[in-house]
Amino acid sequence: MKIRSGIIGIGLLIGSAIGCGGSVGKQPDPNVRFVNLCTDATLDFLIDDTTIDTNIGFMDQTTIFKKTDPKLEDFGIEETGSTVLIDSQAQAMSANTDNLVIAFGSKNFGTEPEKRLRFLFQPVNRLLPNGSKSRVFAMNTFNRSLGNQNFAVIFKNPGTISTINFNPVNFGEVSAQEIDAGPTTLVAQRQDTETEVASVTKTFEAGKIYLMALTGVEGGVGVNAPTINFIEIPSK
Secondary structure (H helix, E strand, O other), rough: OOEEEEOEEEEEEOOOOOOEEEEEOOOOOEEEEEEOOOOOOOOOEEEEEOOOOOOOOEEEOOOEEEEOOEEEEEEEEEEOOOOOOEEEEEEOOOOOOOEEEEEEEEEOOOOHHHOOEEEEEEEEEOOOOOOOOOOEEEEOOOOOOOOOOOEEEEEOOOOOOOOOEEEEEEEOEEEEEEEEEEEEEEEEEEEEOOOEEEEEEEOOOOEEEEEOOOOOOOOHHHHHEEEEEEEEEEEO
Protein backbone atom coordinates (compact mmCIF):
# COMPACT_ATOMS: atom_id res chain seq x y z
CA MET A 1 0.00 0.00 0.00
CA LYS A 2 1.33 3.44 -0.90
CA ILE A 3 1.74 6.07 1.81
CA ARG A 4 -0.14 9.17 0.72
CA SER A 5 1.54 12.18 2.28
CA GLY A 6 0.11 14.92 0.05
CA ILE A 7 -2.96 17.02 0.47
CA ILE A 8 -6.00 15.60 -1.27
CA GLY A 9 -7.78 18.13 -3.40
CA ILE A 10 -10.85 17.53 -5.50
CA GLY A 11 -11.47 19.79 -8.43
CA LEU A 12 -12.83 19.96 -11.90
CA LEU A 13 -11.26 21.32 -15.04
CA ILE A 14 -14.14 22.76 -17.00
CA GLY A 15 -14.26 22.12 -20.75
CA SER A 16 -16.70 23.29 -23.36
CA ALA A 17 -19.12 20.99 -25.14
CA ILE A 18 -19.11 21.33 -28.90
CA GLY A 19 -22.41 20.73 -30.67
CA CYS A 20 -23.00 19.90 -34.31
CA GLY A 21 -26.40 20.34 -35.91
CA GLY A 22 -28.00 20.76 -32.51
CA SER A 23 -26.68 17.45 -31.17
CA VAL A 24 -23.70 16.68 -28.97
CA GLY A 25 -21.62 13.61 -29.75
CA LYS A 26 -18.96 11.92 -27.66
CA GLN A 27 -16.15 14.37 -26.96
CA PRO A 28 -12.45 13.46 -27.20
CA ASP A 29 -10.80 12.26 -24.01
CA PRO A 30 -8.78 14.81 -21.99
CA ASN A 31 -5.03 15.02 -22.52
CA VAL A 32 -2.43 15.44 -19.80
CA ARG A 33 1.29 16.22 -19.74
CA PHE A 34 3.59 16.23 -16.70
CA VAL A 35 6.19 18.98 -16.12
CA ASN A 36 8.73 19.06 -13.28
CA LEU A 37 9.76 22.53 -12.05
CA CYS A 38 11.22 21.24 -8.77
CA THR A 39 14.99 21.80 -8.61
CA ASP A 40 15.83 19.15 -6.00
CA ALA A 41 13.88 16.03 -6.99
CA THR A 42 13.56 13.72 -9.98
CA LEU A 43 9.97 12.54 -10.13
CA ASP A 44 7.60 9.84 -11.31
CA PHE A 45 4.03 10.69 -12.34
CA LEU A 46 1.16 8.35 -11.48
CA ILE A 47 -2.54 8.03 -12.29
CA ASP A 48 -4.62 5.69 -10.11
CA ASP A 49 -1.42 4.16 -8.66
CA THR A 50 -0.08 3.31 -12.12
CA THR A 51 3.23 4.92 -13.07
CA ILE A 52 2.67 6.88 -16.27
CA ASP A 53 6.07 8.57 -16.56
CA THR A 54 9.32 8.08 -14.67
CA ASN A 55 12.64 9.82 -14.06
CA ILE A 56 11.45 13.33 -14.95
CA GLY A 57 14.11 15.81 -13.81
CA PHE A 58 14.05 19.56 -13.29
CA MET A 59 12.78 21.43 -16.38
CA ASP A 60 11.90 18.12 -18.02
CA GLN A 61 8.48 17.09 -19.24
CA THR A 62 6.83 14.04 -20.68
CA THR A 63 7.38 13.75 -24.41
CA ILE A 64 3.74 13.92 -25.45
CA PHE A 65 0.29 14.75 -24.18
CA LYS A 66 -1.33 11.48 -23.13
CA LYS A 67 -4.99 10.64 -23.08
CA THR A 68 -6.72 9.92 -19.81
CA ASP A 69 -10.33 9.30 -18.79
CA PRO A 70 -12.89 12.08 -18.18
CA LYS A 71 -13.66 10.82 -14.69
CA LEU A 72 -12.41 11.24 -11.15
CA GLU A 73 -8.88 9.84 -10.94
CA ASP A 74 -6.07 9.89 -8.38
CA PHE A 75 -2.99 11.74 -9.61
CA GLY A 76 0.28 11.56 -7.73
CA ILE A 77 4.02 12.21 -7.76
CA GLU A 78 6.81 10.16 -6.22
CA GLU A 79 10.53 10.68 -6.10
CA THR A 80 12.13 8.32 -8.60
CA GLY A 81 13.24 5.17 -6.78
CA SER A 82 10.71 5.65 -3.98
CA THR A 83 7.22 4.25 -3.41
CA VAL A 84 6.06 7.05 -1.13
CA LEU A 85 3.69 9.55 -2.68
CA ILE A 86 4.86 13.13 -2.13
CA ASP A 87 1.57 14.65 -3.23
CA SER A 88 -1.72 13.12 -4.33
CA GLN A 89 -4.83 14.82 -5.63
CA ALA A 90 -8.13 13.53 -6.96
CA GLN A 91 -9.22 15.31 -10.13
CA ALA A 92 -11.84 14.92 -12.84
CA MET A 93 -10.64 16.34 -16.14
CA SER A 94 -13.30 17.38 -18.59
CA ALA A 95 -13.45 15.81 -22.02
CA ASN A 96 -11.79 17.66 -24.91
CA THR A 97 -9.31 19.56 -22.71
CA ASP A 98 -5.51 19.76 -22.57
CA ASN A 99 -3.94 19.94 -19.14
CA LEU A 100 -0.50 20.34 -17.62
CA VAL A 101 0.30 18.72 -14.29
CA ILE A 102 3.14 20.90 -12.95
CA ALA A 103 5.32 19.93 -9.98
CA PHE A 104 6.83 22.86 -8.08
CA GLY A 105 8.27 23.71 -4.69
CA SER A 106 11.14 22.10 -2.77
CA LYS A 107 11.50 18.52 -1.60
CA ASN A 108 13.70 19.80 1.24
CA PHE A 109 11.41 22.54 2.56
CA GLY A 110 12.46 22.25 6.20
CA THR A 111 9.84 23.63 8.58
CA GLU A 112 8.12 25.89 6.03
CA PRO A 113 5.29 23.88 4.45
CA GLU A 114 4.28 26.71 2.09
CA LYS A 115 7.51 25.93 0.18
CA ARG A 116 6.91 22.18 -0.05
CA LEU A 117 6.97 20.10 -3.23
CA ARG A 118 3.51 19.55 -4.72
CA PHE A 119 1.72 19.92 -8.05
CA LEU A 120 -1.10 21.78 -9.71
CA PHE A 121 -3.40 21.23 -12.67
CA GLN A 122 -3.25 23.88 -15.39
CA PRO A 123 -5.60 23.73 -18.38
CA VAL A 124 -3.97 25.08 -21.55
CA ASN A 125 -5.38 26.36 -24.81
CA ARG A 126 -3.30 24.61 -27.49
CA LEU A 127 -5.01 26.17 -30.49
CA LEU A 128 -2.66 28.32 -32.58
CA PRO A 129 -2.43 31.93 -31.35
CA ASN A 130 -3.74 34.48 -33.82
CA GLY A 131 -1.47 36.22 -36.32
CA SER A 132 1.90 37.29 -34.96
CA LYS A 133 1.11 36.42 -31.34
CA SER A 134 2.66 34.00 -28.87
CA ARG A 135 0.65 32.56 -25.98
CA VAL A 136 2.51 32.55 -22.67
CA PHE A 137 1.55 30.85 -19.40
CA ALA A 138 3.61 32.54 -16.66
CA MET A 139 4.20 30.66 -13.39
CA ASN A 140 5.92 31.65 -10.15
CA THR A 141 7.81 28.78 -8.47
CA PHE A 142 10.45 30.94 -6.76
CA ASN A 143 11.12 30.03 -3.12
CA ARG A 144 12.64 32.56 -0.77
CA SER A 145 15.46 31.70 1.62
CA LEU A 146 14.87 30.11 5.01
CA GLY A 147 12.66 32.22 7.25
CA ASN A 148 11.41 34.53 4.50
CA GLN A 149 7.89 34.33 3.11
CA ASN A 150 7.30 33.84 -0.60
CA PHE A 151 5.85 36.73 -2.59
CA ALA A 152 3.96 37.48 -5.79
CA VAL A 153 5.84 38.60 -8.89
CA ILE A 154 4.88 40.47 -12.04
CA PHE A 155 6.35 39.46 -15.38
CA LYS A 156 6.85 42.66 -17.38
CA ASN A 157 9.20 44.72 -19.52
CA PRO A 158 11.92 46.40 -17.43
CA GLY A 159 11.46 49.99 -16.32
CA THR A 160 8.51 52.04 -15.15
CA ILE A 161 6.73 52.14 -18.52
CA SER A 162 6.15 48.68 -19.95
CA THR A 163 4.06 47.30 -22.79
CA ILE A 164 3.84 43.80 -21.32
CA ASN A 165 2.39 43.36 -17.85
CA PHE A 166 1.15 40.00 -16.63
CA ASN A 167 -1.19 39.95 -13.66
CA PRO A 168 0.60 39.41 -10.32
CA VAL A 169 1.44 35.73 -9.85
CA ASN A 170 1.59 34.26 -6.37
CA PHE A 171 3.82 31.29 -5.58
CA GLY A 172 2.42 28.22 -7.31
CA GLU A 173 0.01 30.14 -9.52
CA VAL A 174 -0.23 30.90 -13.24
CA SER A 175 -1.17 33.97 -15.30
CA ALA A 176 -1.58 33.84 -19.08
CA GLN A 177 -1.72 36.27 -21.98
CA GLU A 178 -0.82 36.58 -25.64
CA ILE A 179 2.09 38.84 -26.56
CA ASP A 180 3.65 40.04 -29.79
CA ALA A 181 6.22 37.69 -31.27
CA GLY A 182 9.83 38.86 -31.55
CA PRO A 183 12.81 39.49 -29.25
CA THR A 184 11.59 40.66 -25.85
CA THR A 185 13.24 41.38 -22.51
CA LEU A 186 11.17 40.47 -19.47
CA VAL A 187 11.79 40.71 -15.75
CA ALA A 188 10.15 38.98 -12.82
CA GLN A 189 9.61 41.86 -10.40
CA ARG A 190 8.40 41.59 -6.84
CA GLN A 191 4.88 42.96 -6.65
CA ASP A 192 4.59 46.55 -5.36
CA THR A 193 8.38 47.07 -5.45
CA GLU A 194 11.13 47.81 -7.95
CA THR A 195 13.00 44.64 -6.97
CA GLU A 196 13.82 42.44 -9.97
CA VAL A 197 14.29 38.78 -9.08
CA ALA A 198 15.43 37.64 -12.54
CA SER A 199 15.46 38.82 -16.15
CA VAL A 200 15.60 37.18 -19.56
CA THR A 201 15.71 38.13 -23.24
CA LYS A 202 13.70 35.72 -25.35
CA THR A 203 12.72 35.61 -29.01
CA PHE A 204 9.07 34.57 -28.98
CA GLU A 205 7.92 32.90 -32.19
CA ALA A 206 4.57 33.59 -33.81
CA GLY A 207 2.09 30.79 -33.28
CA LYS A 208 4.10 29.23 -30.43
CA ILE A 209 2.86 28.48 -26.91
CA TYR A 210 5.16 28.68 -23.90
CA LEU A 211 5.22 27.87 -20.21
CA MET A 212 7.38 30.61 -18.65
CA ALA A 213 8.45 29.93 -15.07
CA LEU A 214 10.41 31.83 -12.47
CA THR A 215 12.35 29.03 -10.78
CA GLY A 216 15.03 28.72 -8.14
CA VAL A 217 15.69 29.74 -4.56
CA GLU A 218 16.67 33.11 -3.13
CA GLY A 219 20.47 33.21 -2.95
CA GLY A 220 20.72 29.93 -4.86
CA VAL A 221 23.36 29.00 -7.42
CA GLY A 222 23.40 26.56 -10.32
CA VAL A 223 19.96 25.07 -10.94
CA ASN A 224 18.77 26.85 -7.80
CA ALA A 225 19.69 30.32 -9.10
CA PRO A 226 16.64 32.55 -9.69
CA THR A 227 15.96 32.10 -13.40
CA ILE A 228 13.17 32.66 -15.91
CA ASN A 229 12.89 29.39 -17.83
CA PHE A 230 10.78 28.37 -20.82
CA ILE A 231 9.16 25.14 -21.93
CA GLU A 232 7.44 25.04 -25.32
CA ILE A 233 3.95 23.54 -25.38
CA PRO A 234 3.07 21.93 -28.72
CA SER A 235 0.05 23.38 -30.46
CA LYS A 236 -2.69 21.36 -32.11
